[in-house]
Amino acid sequence: MKISRKSIVVAILILVFFTALPLASPRLIPSEFFKAFSMMGGIDIMALLNKVAVIGLAMSVLVLLKGSVEKASQAGLALSIISKLFWLVIVLFALGIGKIENFGLATLGGGNGALNVVIFDLRLIALLATIIVALKVIHSILKFKETKPETIDQEPKPGSQPTGEAKE
Amino acid sequence: MKKTKALGLTTRILTVFTVVILVLSIYNLFSFISSVSSETFSLNLNKNEDTGDFVFKFNANPRNNGLLGISLLLELTVLDADNRIIDTNSTYVYIEARGSQSFSITLTIPAEFVPGGKLQNAKGYFQMKMSVRTLGDLVGFTQIIKIGSGGT
Numbered sequence: 007m008k009i010s011r012k013s014i015v016v017a018i019l020i021l022v023f024f025t026a027l028p029l030a031s032p033r034l035i036p037s038e039f040f041k042a043f044s045m046m047g048g049i050d051i052m053a054l055l056n057k058v059a060v061i062g063l064a065m066s067v068l069v070l071l072k073g074s075v076e077k078a079s080q081a082g083l084a085l086s087i088i089s090k091l092f093w094l095v096i097v098l099f100a101l102g103i104g105k106i107e108n109f110g111l112a113t114l115g116g117g118n119g120a121l122n123v124v125i126f127d128l129r130l131i132a133l134l135a136t137i138i139v140a141l142k143v144i145h146s147i148l149k150f151k152e153t154k155p156e157t158i159d160q161e162p163k164p165g166s167q168p169t170g171e172a173k174e
Numbered sequence: 175m176k177k178t179k180a181l182g183l184t185t186r187i188l189t190v191f192t193v194v195i196l197v198l199s200i201y202n203l204f205s206f207i208s209s210v211s212s213e214t215f216s217l218n219l220n221k222n223e224d225t226g227d228f229v230f231k232f233n234a235n236p237r238n239n240g241l242l243g244i245s246l247l248l249e250l251t252v253l254d255a256d257n258r259i260i261d262t263n264s265t266y267v268y269i270e271a272r273g274s275q276s277f278s279i280t281l282t283i284p285a286e287f288v289p290g291g292k293l294q295n296a297k298g299y300f301q302m303k304m305s306v307r308t309l310g311d312l313v314g315f316t317q318i319i320k321i322g323s324g325g326t
Contacts, residue, residue, distance in 0.1 A: 121320035128199075130312045134192040141185045148178045 013073020017066040024062025028055040048116045048123075056102045061096060068092060084148045087143050094139040101128045101135075184223050199313040202240035206269075206306060209239045219293070226285030228293055240308070241255040244269050247305040255297040260287055264303075298323050 032040065032052065040051045068089050077082045095106060102108040112130030116123040208278040230252075238244045249264035261281045269275045289295045300321045307314030 123318045125316045131196050145181045
């Protein structure tokens with residue numbers, strides 16, 4: 007299995023920024039900050055950072071896998087679809103501040119019976135992102151179907167002579 | 175091939191459109207928040223000497239410095255110690271881009287909820303729900319603040 011150099015570099019960068027840094031941040035930033043922010047924001051910062059680290063790990067694995075397969079192959083198509091769906095998960099994760107299931111509704115505050123709650127409603131963006139990903143998945147499938155017969159046509163048939171005609 | 179290209183182009187246009195909408199909405203909402211100052215809201219408290227009721231008058235004159243119109247829903251509620259509503263009032267205003275809109279909300283606390291006629295002795299809660307929306311009410315945020323009184 008040969009992995010492209012570009013994919014390795016991108017995967018390492020993703021691992022550093024999205025997995026290593028979030029995991030190391032509790033040691034780099036004072037714990038009081040985490041406690042204060044968790045109380046004020048009603049968000050478990052540690053759990054959020056762990057989720058980001060898992061996302062980073064999954065993303066770097068996806069990049070490595072994508073770099074190791076042929077784009078025109080079935081595995082390439084499957085990985086392309088998975089990575090597009092994964093991007094949707096990341097967008098929903100960001101819009102919902104860690105809560106994918108909220109589909110663009112982010113709630114800040116409210117922890118420990120707090121009396122100050124802010125709810126951001128970005129469901130329109132979440133809906134548009136879902137439509138975009140669905141269209142991108144369809145686009146990938148159509149592109150795969152179009153390139154597949156071309157690659158078969160380009161294969162020389164036994165006993166046939168190359169004509170040198172320009173491909174339409 | 176044409177179908178694939180058209181789909182690819184549509185996806186790109188939709189992506190740009192989504193990013194523009196997101197940036198514009200967030201800019202608009204934060205422009206509105208940043209324009210709020212101590213002069214935007216004021217609260218007057220008066221006592222009706224005949225009935226002993228307390229009357230809260232909440233005055234607002236918010237300004238929208240954003241690029242799009244904003245709709246604002248403000249709901250004020252006074253609750254007793256058991257979270258039962260004593261009085262509630264709300265208003266909905268639409269503020270055009272670079273415009274302002276003044277409004278006021280009045281709440282009445284009956285004398286029976288104020289022991290000894292002193293408001294500081296009353297036990298209960300004051301709740302404010304503010305919903306700010308833009309882009310045809312499709313994007314926005316809601317803030318709910320509940321403050322307890324220091325009654326004994």
